[in-house]
Amino acid sequence: MNSKYQRGMKVIPTGERKCLWMEAGVVSYKLCTNQYQCSICDYDRAMSNRVMKERKIAEESVDIITPKKEINVWVEEFRHLPADQRKCRYMLMGEVPYKICPNSFRCGECSFDQMMQDRKQPAFDYSVKNYEKVAGVYMYDELQYFRNHTWLQLERNGKYRIGIDDFARRIIGKIDGIELSAVGKNLDFEEYCLTIHHEYGDLELFSPVKGIVDSINQEMLDNVNLIIDEPYQGGWLMTIDPISVTKSNKNLLKGDEAKAWMIEETNLLSKTLYGELGVTLADGATISAEISKNISSEKWKELVRKHLFVR
Amino acid sequence: MTDRIITIIPIGEIDSSILDFISWSIEETFRITTARLPNHNLSSEIPPPLYGNRYNSTSILQHLSEKISVNALRLLAITELDLYSPIFSTLYGEAQLNGKCALVSLHRLRQEYYNLPPDQTIFLSRFHKVVIHEIAHTFGLIHCIDKNCIMYPSSNVIDIDEKSPLFCPSCNPKLLSNI
Helix, strand or coil, X not given: CCHHHHHHCCCCCCCCCECHHHHCCCCCCCECCCCCCHHHCHHHHHHHHHHHHHHHHHHHCCCCCCCCHHHHHHHHHHHHCCHHHCECHHHHCCCCCCCECCCCCCXXXXXXXXXXXXXXXXXXXXXXXXXXXXXXXXXXXXXXXXXXXXXXXXXXXXXEEEEECHHHHHHHCCCCEEEECCCCXXXXXXXXXXXXXXXXXXXXXXXXXXXXXXXXXXHHHHCCHHHHHCCCCCCCCEEEEECCHHHHHHCCECHHHHHHHHHHHHHHHHHHCCECCECEXXXXXXXXXXXXXXXXXXXXXXXXXXXXXXX | CCEEEEEEEEECCCCHHHHHHHHHHHHHHHCCEEEECXXXXXXXXXXXXXXXXXXXXXXXXXXXXHHCCCCEEEEEEEECCEEECCCEEEECEEEECCCCEEEEECCCCCHHHHCCCCCHHHXXXXXXXXXXXXXXXXXXXXXXXXXXXXXXXXXXXHHHHHCCCCCCCCHHHHHHHHC
16 A cells, blocks of 8 residues: 555544644644644643754754654744644634644744633633433533543643532532642642531541642632532632643543443442332432432441542 | 242232233243232222322232231232332332342333333233333332343333343343242
């Protein structure tokens, strides 16, 4: 199979996007797996490093032909590429109508990129999102879920906004208070990052990602009922600047995988709350937000330990 | 010795044509004969309704398992009452996993409940799926992640309408081995 034929086979699956490096023609095929968050993308970092290294070699010895000389050539000739191969990532994402990259896709050095990242991030707007009720629990297709019933939303600036999901707020019931890790704290993966005060005892939840606490929701701290009333909106907890996105992503659930996990969680809930009749399962069920009132504190503690992995 | 029969017990007044339909439906699906008990009225032992006239389904199941003595493989109760449980705020039906009793409510299955014109075909289709789903719980099947499987947990009537009346390739062998 010749290379010309191979070029003709590059199909971009529906819903997928080309990596900037593919868009510019540097690599033949690479899809973006990171929502154009180039600043935290391991692939982009590797490619940028390679470009810098090649450029340095070329500057030191112009006569030496390196195996990757074409990358260096590309950087030098970037400005001569046609405009449709130099679309800024914000144009590709549809956030600006027209912007051509003047900077060889080196977003970390781009003033326009910095300006876009400094914009105030809008709060998660559920009214325009696709939500679905799965086994009586509200879930959003746009969100990622971690197995301790925290949700995560990857923001445009590469930070994760996190909160607790509908399942967690229903079994917790009523919150007396909350303490969050301070802004700037370096959280390891699965390090405890928040404490919820409840009448049956304190719940310590761990962080679903490794990173630095970037901000906390002050409005929610002033009114902790927001966590129960609006778990996906005003009740968000904090934003985390992730250190290792690749490692974090492996542990997060999304789409059908998340829905299947939620069904298993509701099955486990029924099994945990067995009574005199043994285990009963229900159809058409919406988990009651008053579970904690209807069960003993010991049973409730068993429930939150099994589902939220609390300490 | 337990007879290989699924006994149906109407709680309150239930249209006999609906009961005839579900008897046929159960026999077709599980290949087990059905029998029917006279209408049963709930005694005062059942807690009063809460949350806008909803009855505690777990209490009704408890009552059935203690008070109704039948020599049958399974006991299916059918009611027009709206139900809730200590864990779930609303439900169409509840059953003992690997147990004897199942309970199904007709209350939220009719189109009229959602201010839509009556449609007996849709109602019977929903009724069939909920009943088979609940009886399958008593034979040890749990909720399935396959959206087309009858054991998929419905969150609303749209979920019931969308799922198939059949068991998926994963649930079907489990059911056959447990019957």
